[in-house]
Amino acid sequence: MSGTTDIFAVLKDPAAVTALGQAAGHQNMQQLIQLRWIAVVGQISTIAIIAWGLGIQLPVAYMLEVLACLIAFNVASQLRWHEKWTVTNGELFLSMLVDVASLTAQLYLSGGTSNPFVFLYLLQVILSAVLLEAWSTWTIVAITSGCLAGLALVSKPLALPLFHERGYFSLYIQGMLICFAINASLLVVFITRIMTNLRARDSKLAEMRQRAVEEEHIVRMGLLASGAAHELGTPLATMAVILGDWKRMPAFKNDPDMLEELQEMQTQLARCKSIVSGILLSAGEARGESSTRTTINTFLGDLADEWRNSRPVQTFEFENHLVHDVPVAFDSTLKQTICNLLDNALEASPHFVRLEATREGESLKLLVTDRGPGFQAAVLEQLGKPYNSTKEKPGRGLGLFLVVNVARTLGGTVDASNLVQGGAAVLLTLPLAAIAVPDNSADEVKE
The missing domain is CATH 1.20.5 (Single alpha-helices involved in coiled-coils or other helix-helix interfaces)
Structure with a gap:
């Protein structure tokens, strides 16, 4: 099957596996862009409160220039990552370096280490530990430590009123409390989102490995x-x-x-x-050289007649609700898939089996029902897994396993449930695009 080949290629190609991680990196980059917008709003609010609300002298013009550069970088980032969907570790690392540089410049202009918001460096370090590779994280640690040491040497202390007061009357203490609350809140919100992205990536890889x-x-x-x-x-x-x-x-x-x-x-x-x-x-692909050009109604009608005449079923009902016939290409693999569903129903219910064909949008739906004992809960939970059966016979459980994988290869789904009135129902949904005959071949359809 072509789907199998694609999955094996992905899992065996390190570059393809890396691409999955880069796709998760794109979502994490979007989180950093959102965080940067929050930082922009926070800096504007802080500058306004400190400079004009409390009357503390700040180089507002220079600070706004730094802020303008940060806004320009974030706009450029948003435009770039809107078009590009893979993000490397190096690109995340560069983005975080810009954040560290912006924070360092603003702290230098507003008191250096005497500014209570100096602890925002911890936010950058923690985010790098979650997002980046080990060497990148330690580089961020070294850079932030160097920036902090440099601020202690070259920056001028911030002239805060009531700086030496104790308790909540000290503006420095108030700033530290606000900084702690901001740090804690942002870490909880964004690390939760980032970890969700990373878990989704790991889940996708695990799912692909299982499918392979x-x-x-x-x-x-x-x-x-x-x-x-x-x-x-x-x-x-x-x-x-x-x-x-x-x-x-x-x-x-x-x-x-x-x-x-x-x-x-x-x-x-x-x-x-x-x-x-x-x-x-049908030993090759699900849509291979064994394909037969026909129509939905012709194929299903012939299949129903053949199955009815070759199986010891007492009552077999076939209801075709397809109003418009569609030229399609069915092959022996798909035919055997449908027969597997009917055979499973016959084993559970020798006296009654029903096949119903409907169309919903661009999907073909085939519903097989019986009046047997129904599925056990364990079988429904592991639907489509090999040897998932309660029948104590060798090889049991492969029927639905093959059905699910053929449907998945064609882009379809298989759903199973128990009926309220007794019996079981299995719904096979196939996209018509996967079985339709191209328009230029419609004249070759076999009636």
Whole structure:
């Protein structure tokens, strides 16, 4: 299946795995951009309160210039990362260096280490520990430490009134409390968001690895089935020749009951040969050389008639609610997928099976229902996992496993549930785009 190849390629290619991490980095970059806008608003508010509210002398013009540069950088970042969806560690590192540089410039202009907001350096360090690789984080630690030491040497202390007062009357203490509240709040909000992004990335990788394992299992099964089909070809042909000879022998030819038995054996043998041929045809991709151009109604009608005539079902209902016929390409793999659903229903409910076909938007929906005991909760929770069955027989649980993976390869879904009135329902949803015949091939559709 092409989907299997794509997943294996992703998981075996370090660059492809890295791209998944870079996609999560894009979301984290968006968080940094939001945080930078909050910093811009906070700096404007602080400058206004300190300079004009409290009357403390600050180089407002220079501070606004630094702020303008930060705004320009953030606007450029927002435009760039709106178009580009992968972010590297180096790009995140550079972005955080700009934040550190901006904070250092503002602190230099507003008192250096005597400014209570100097503890905002911790915000940069903690964010770097979450977002960046180890070498980048330690570089941020070294740079912020150097900036802090430099501010202590070259900056002028901020002339705060009531600087030496104790308790809440000290503006320095009040600033420290505000800085702590801002640090704590921003860390809780943004680290929670960042960790959500990282968990989503890890979950995506785990899901892809699990899917690769499952589809590798399908590949192995396909190889085994193909090999078995080749091996069965010769004995089946031999049996067909023997049955033909028996029908011409006088001992059997003159016995009507025996002839009827032989005819039934030939019918079942023909079905076995058809199954083997189908395995060989569909051993490749889900949409391969075994595709047959037809229409939805023709395909489903023929499938329903064939399944009804070849299975010992007491009552089989087929309801086709498709008003508009659509040219499509169905192959033996998809045919076997639908038959697997019907066969599972027949095992649970030999007296009644129902197939209903509907169209919803651009999707084909096939609903198979029965009147059996229904699914157990454990089976529903692990739907589509190999060997997920309560039947104590070897190989059970592979039917739904194959159905789910074929549907997933075509971009569809499989949902299962238990009916209130008793029995089970399995809904196979397939996008019409995955099975539709291109317009330029519509004239080749087989009716």
